[in-house]
Amino acid sequence: MPSQQSRAALIRGAFRGGTALGATRPPSPSVQILKTSLLHAGVSRKQFVQATGLSYEYVSRIFNSKVKFPTVRETLERFAEVAQIDPMMFDEYRQLVAILPDSTRKVWARMQELGLIRQDFAGKVDISRTYMYEILRGDVPFPRNPEVIEKIAAALQLAPETFGEYLAPVIDWAERNPQAIEHVFLNMLVSKMLVARGYMKAADTPASQLSDSLLGMFPPEERLDPFVPKLYAAMGRRKMDLRTLAVEADVEEDSLRLLLCGQVVPDEVVDVCKAVKSRLKIR
Amino acid sequence: MTLFEACAYVGRENQTGTRANILVIEDHVDTGIWLGRALQDQDFAVRWERRPEHALLALGEDPRPDAVLLDLLMPGLHGSFIYERIRENQALTDTPILVVTAMADEDLPVWNDPRVRFLTKPVSRQAILESLDTLLQA
Numbered sequence: 001m002p003s004q005q006s007r008a009a010l011i012r013g014a015f016r017g018g019t020a021l022g023a024t025r026p027p028s029p030s031v032q033i034l035k036t037s038l039l040h041a042g043v044s045r046k047q048f049v050q051a052t053g054l055s056y057e058y059v060s061r062i063f064n065s066k067v068k069f070p071t072v073r074e075t076l077e078r079f080a081e082v083a084q085i086d087p088m089m090f091d092e093y094r095q096l097v098a099i100l101p102d103s104t105r106k107v108w109a110r111m112q113e114l115g116l117i118r119q120d121f122a123g124k125v126d127i128s129r130t131y132m133y134e135i136l137r138g139d140v141p142f143p144r145n146p147e148v149i150e151k152i153a154a155a156l157q158l159a160p161e162t163f164g165e166y167l168a169p170v171i172d173w174a175e176r177n178p179q180a181i182e183h184v185f186l187n188m189l190v191s192k193m194l195v196a197r198g199y200m201k202a203a204d205t206p207a208s209q210l211s212d213s214l215l216g217m218f219p220p221e222e223r224l225d226p227f228v229p230k231l232y233a234a235m236g237r238r239k240m241d242l243r244t245l246a247v248e249a250d251v252e253e254d255s256l257r258l259l260l261c262g263q264v265v266p267d268e269v270v271d272v273c274k275a276v277k278s279r280l281k282i283r
Numbered sequence: 284m285t286l287f288e289a290c291a292y293v294g295r296e297n298q299t300g301t302r303a304n305i306l307v308i309e310d311h312v313d314t315g316i317w318l319g320r321a322l323q324d325q326d327f328a329v330r331w332e333r334r335p336e337h338a339l340l341a342l343g344e345d346p347r348p349d350a351v352l353l354d355l356l357m358p359g360l361h362g363s364f365i366y367e368r369i370r371e372n373q374a375l376t377d378t379p380i381l382v383v384t385a386m387a388d389e390d391l392p393v394w395n396d397p398r399v400r401f402l403t404k405p406v407s408r409q410a411i412l413e414s415l416d417t418l419l420q421a
Contacts, residue, residue, distance in 0.1 A: 182312045216356050217311065219385040219404045228405075254313045262385060263314045265405045 028069035030090040035063060037083035051082040071096065073108070073136075074118055096138070103142035103163040104135060110156040124155040144168060183253065187242040190260050193218050199229075199236030219262040227266050227273065227282070228259065234280035249279035301328040303419055306348035308338040308365060309383070310357040318352060318383075321408045327415075335360035339368055347374055350419055352411075355384040355392075363392050370396075379418035383411065397421075 038048055045063070049056045052075075061067040070076055071092045080087035087093040097105065111121050122132040127148055134140045135152075143149055144165045153160040160166045174181050188207040193215055194200040195208070202208065221229060235245060242260055246253040251272045258264045259272060266273045276282075305327045309315040315331050322329045330348070332338040335357050342348075351369060355362035362382065369375045377398055384391070385404040398421070400414050 179312060186312070217385055220387045223403060224405065254316070258313045258317055259405075261311065261313070262405050263311060264317065265407045268317075268407055 027065040028091065030069045030092055031063060031065055033085070033089050034079055034083055037085045037089075041082075041084040043082060043084075048082055052078050077112070100138040101142040103165055104138055106158075106162060107136065107152065107156065110158060114156065121155060126151050183257070186257055186261065187253075189214055189217070190242045190257070194232055194236050197221065197232065199232040200239060201236075203239075217261065224262055225266045227277075228262065230282050231260070231276060231280065234282050238280070240280075245276060245279070249275040251275045302326045303349035304328045304330065304346045305350050305352060305415070306338070306341055307331040307352045308335065308357075308362070309333065309352065309354045310335075311354070314354075318411070321411065322352075322415075325412055335362075335365055338365055342369060342372055342375060348378060350379045350381065350415060352381050352383055352415075355382060355386055366392075366394065366399075379415075379421070381411070381414050381418060 038045075043051070045059065046056070049059050052059070058067070062069060069090075069092055070079070073093070073096050076090050076093045076096070077087045080090065080093070088097070100108070107121075111118070116124075118133070118136055122129045122136075125132055131140070135142060142163065142165050143152075146160070146166060146169075149163050149166045150160045153162060153166075188205075189210060191200070191205065191207040192210050195202050196212070196215055235241075240248075242256060243253060246256045249256075249272075255269045255272045256276065259266060259269050302325065305322055307315060307318050307322070307329055309318060309331065310333050312333070315333055319329045319331050328346075330341060332341050336359065339360075353362050353365060362384070366380065366382075369378060369380065380396075380399045382391075382399060382401045383404065383406055384401070388403065391401055391403075398418065400418055402410055402414055
């Protein structure tokens with residue numbers, strides 16, 4: 001039994017010397033690839049007809065290049081499956097794939113993994129079937145609407161972040177606001193410090209992946225005003241991160257960060273202290 | 284121009300009517316802004332460098348700082364390294380340095396340098412300004 005690679009080489013070799021005599025249209029190289037691969041796989045034309053569900057006459061016309069070689073993705077994949085080859089060996093399939101956005105390719109790959117055909121998949125996604133078909137064909141760009149992406153991801157049992165378009169608004173925002181990235185990072189670091197100092201239970205968050213050495217930016221506990229450890233404890237009890245506290249207490253996030261990072265004494269941010277004290281009911 | 288940008292650029296040109304040029308070397312974004320604001324409010328010209336390697340380049344540029352505010356714990360380069368480069372620079376051998384750090388007291392470096400003062404975080408604006416004044420007047 002030849003390996004998949006040697007089989008592909010044999011088929012390509014056979015194709016190079018092959019012609020479709022008597023054809024009424026320029027033969028697609030895929031015809032010869034299909035014929036040769038079926039031969040190698042020991043699949044008769046009759047078996048091929050049965051396996052693909054096509055009519056014997058239509059298959060004969062394909063094999064004789066009397067009709068155009070199929071260009072429907074699922075038909076090509078079925079041909080390849082029966083012939084036990086990679087569908088990428090068909091020019092028509094490569095052309096289909098080449099025009100697809102990355103995310104659409106991911107959808108197709110996942111559909112294959114789950115054994116979903118196009119109709120079934122379109123039925124599972126709560127968006128217009130026509131639009132879904134357009135996406136799958138690559139007639140339209142992959143959607144950027146987060147709600148649509150979430151629906152597609154749910155139908156494929158994937159996280160929406162799998163698709164780059166889902167994070168695109170975040171990336172755009174980050175590129176426009178380089179400071180914002182640092183703020184997000186520092187906020188995560190505060191959460192990590194709360195866990196490291198025993199104020200908050202450890203959780204599997206991105207913060208836990210930050211290096212422990214980064215905690216050196218926080219002054220030792222004994223140097224802090226007594227109010228600050230109380231604040232840490234209250235945040236820990238409520239499992240509240242810095243950003244949430246800033247929003248709920250209606251204070252400037254950067255001032256609160258100065259306080260929580262131990263950079264300034266509470267007197268420097270009196271209003272912030274009052275607001276968070278009230279919000280967290282700290283005595 | 285945001286305050287962030289302003290703090291990074293104020294002091295790059297010779298400024299008149301300012302008390303002194305202060306080079307702030309601080310990687311924490313909020314602290315850098317806060318320090319910049321506090322010093323500018325007191326008529327200091329501030330140049331804020333957030334990355335230690337950029338700070339090293341700034342040491343050789345005009346206007347030379349009249350004083351340096353130096354953080355110690357920064358990514359890539361420790362503040363001690365910057366301190367040594369400052370003192371190696373002929374033009375900066377006597378430049379006052381105010382170290383503002385979160386480091387534990389027992390870990391603070393011993394430099395035996397009368398032109399250096401240490402303040403530990405969390406700090407107050409008043410403590411910084413008083414220390415800076417003392418250093419500049421000495």
